[in-house]
Amino acid sequence: MSIQSKESVKVAIRATGKIVTMKDVARASGFSPTTVSIALNDAPLARFLPEETKSRIRLTAETLGYRPNPFARSLVNQKSQMIGLMVFDVMDPYCTRIVRGVESRLFESSYVPVFTDAHNDADRFEQYLKMLLDRRVDALIIIANWLALNNKILEMVERRDIPNVLIGSGLSTSSISSISFDNEEGAFLAIQHLYGLGHRKIAFHRGPSKLWDTAARWNGIQSFASLKGLEIDPDLVVSLRDSETSIDSFEGGYRSVRQLLNAGKEFTAFMAFDDLSALGAIRALKESGREVPEDCSVIGFDDIPAASFCTPGLTTIRQPMERMGSEAVDLVFQQIHQTTPSVTRNVNAELVIRQSTAQLPG
Amino acid sequence: MSIQSKESVKVAIRATGKIVTMKDVARASGFSPTTVSIALNDAPLARFLPEETKSRIRLTAETLGYRPNPFARSLVNQKSQMIGLMVFDVMDPYCTRIVRGVESRLFESSYVPVFTDAHNDADRFEQYLKMLLDRRVDALIIIANWLALNNKILEMVERRDIPNVLIGSGLSTSSISSISFDNEEGAFLAIQHLYGLGHRKIAFHRGPSKLWDTAARWNGIQSFASLKGLEIDPDLVVSLRDSETSIDSFEGGYRSVRQLLNAGKEFTAFMAFDDLSALGAIRALKESGREVPEDCSVIGFDDIPAASFCTPGLTTIRQPMERMGSEAVDLVFQQIHQTTPSVTRNVNAELVIRQSTAQLPG
DNA sequence: TCCCGAAGTTCGATTTAAATG
């Protein structure tokens, strides 16, 4: 009786916001904390507990509104059930869709992402890395491009020996996993598309030399060119500057096309480094009185959201970013659960045809 | 001597990845764990410790590479140093910039955001809410629009009595803080701009009735109209459907304009509900052979990134989203540190003039 | 010996109350 009345007090306390602990469940159910723990976690020993006991414990836990304290739990098993998500720039539409992919897959699990954004700055990245490590995240998912190549950072990750995966960088070592996109194939598809529409005088926009992707895409272009005997006019090749951050590439595309136009170069198609620079290119073309795609076809790379929202819709090479995100999660889970060695997984490119490219008249 | 050699063993162990605890620092420095804790945290009692002691402890902690275990710490002081960030849809460009704002301000503190994305789904939102609460986040920052109005959810937040702030919803109660945007002012500025350019036959695009913003913006429009004696032709008012999620509004804008055009309505300007629907409107106009802004001016709302990347650049009402994000952080910190009551803070609208609006000829 | 259940230790810190010279 007195126990009963104590319990109703407890329930009243909970309603006022007090936290219910396992001990409370134990008291209320009449079992010891040990038994409660075993029952609620379906621990190995739980097979010896009669169903009656287990269900009674579960019931009281339920009615008391018991929720295990994650800190206590993490303290004993040394797992945070959190994964560190490191992005180089959320404002970059490229990141956004990857984040979505990561989040979606993570939601199905009991893990939760701790979000960090490096603002395209290596120092900030490093600080965040330390923070995440201090917080004992169970794994690291890194969306890196410009700054991924900072060796100091990679070494930090390697030394900690923490499950990890790099998204969107060709790099991978014996202790660093990565999801990489087939840039070469993507560029090949892009130029193939333009070529198929009859274009021969194509202007090319190379990315920043610092960026891994640049070389790979250029290889794709060259392999198609040599396959078809297409000549690439060096005068029609412009490069994005290294200093530019991802979001600046709009400006870069704009400037590059103006530069070509001012120099009086003739071309019927422009293959941009990415979607943002393609949009910049379109702006420059329109300002000079040229219509897209009537006077000049433009093709981008990435398939960011804006590519479909602009008019004309931008033909582009789609990176399956959401899938890259979810596969990254799969990869770190493998490492967490089965201590799998690091691997590299590759995803394919896809051509998305919209309205910015058209058959060359004549 | 033997102590010394033990220590070098310890250091060797650290190099192989073993974790250094406070006890290790105590042993190595020759003080008790208590003293170490006091010294490293600059606890009140630290003022009784001689500088000599403190610095020696700090030094050994440093050389041993000691990092406090966050779980143990959280366990005693019942604080996670994490804040829950709840977004209704990361893919929505509206969210992205707010996330940046939140992250930026948070970086300066020792807090870290746990990221969740509701995918515009109330159930998913609720599940995430429970997860975050179970994880004992110290506060909640919620970017909500469509689904914020779900009372069940708000009640959950209220009952938990956890520091919180809602971004982008007019709502606020005695226990829910919010950052709200002056939609009325924004809409006023927009129509004022069009009016100032000479437009009188303006088509309006109302948002979904479910959405708080819709009514506020409409008020802004009407107050300007009555101020200037401008007549609003009911035939030129179209509404976005409720079922549409944020990202669908492109389609909504497109359909609305086609609808007007098919019905043979005449208008020289179109005031969209948001940027995405404005971009949809532009597509519809161009497909019908109308040029923007020559044949029809278009104004958006929000100032998402794509607004500046498209050609013509979209004139729009800018919501200071990054600031809203960082102010949200300020608000929850106030609640965490000084247990301030809930408040509502308002931020102002700003007109951003680009190329999609022009003086009415004649 | 077989269930079933519990006491006690551990995780790594913070904090109170007390002890040392």
Place this chain on the structure above:
DNA sequence: GCATTTAAATCGAACTTCGGG
């Protein structure tokens, strides 16, 4: 009694070991 330092309790759960029927 003062200036320093520390033993011991605590946070909440998991797990190992041990005892009673």
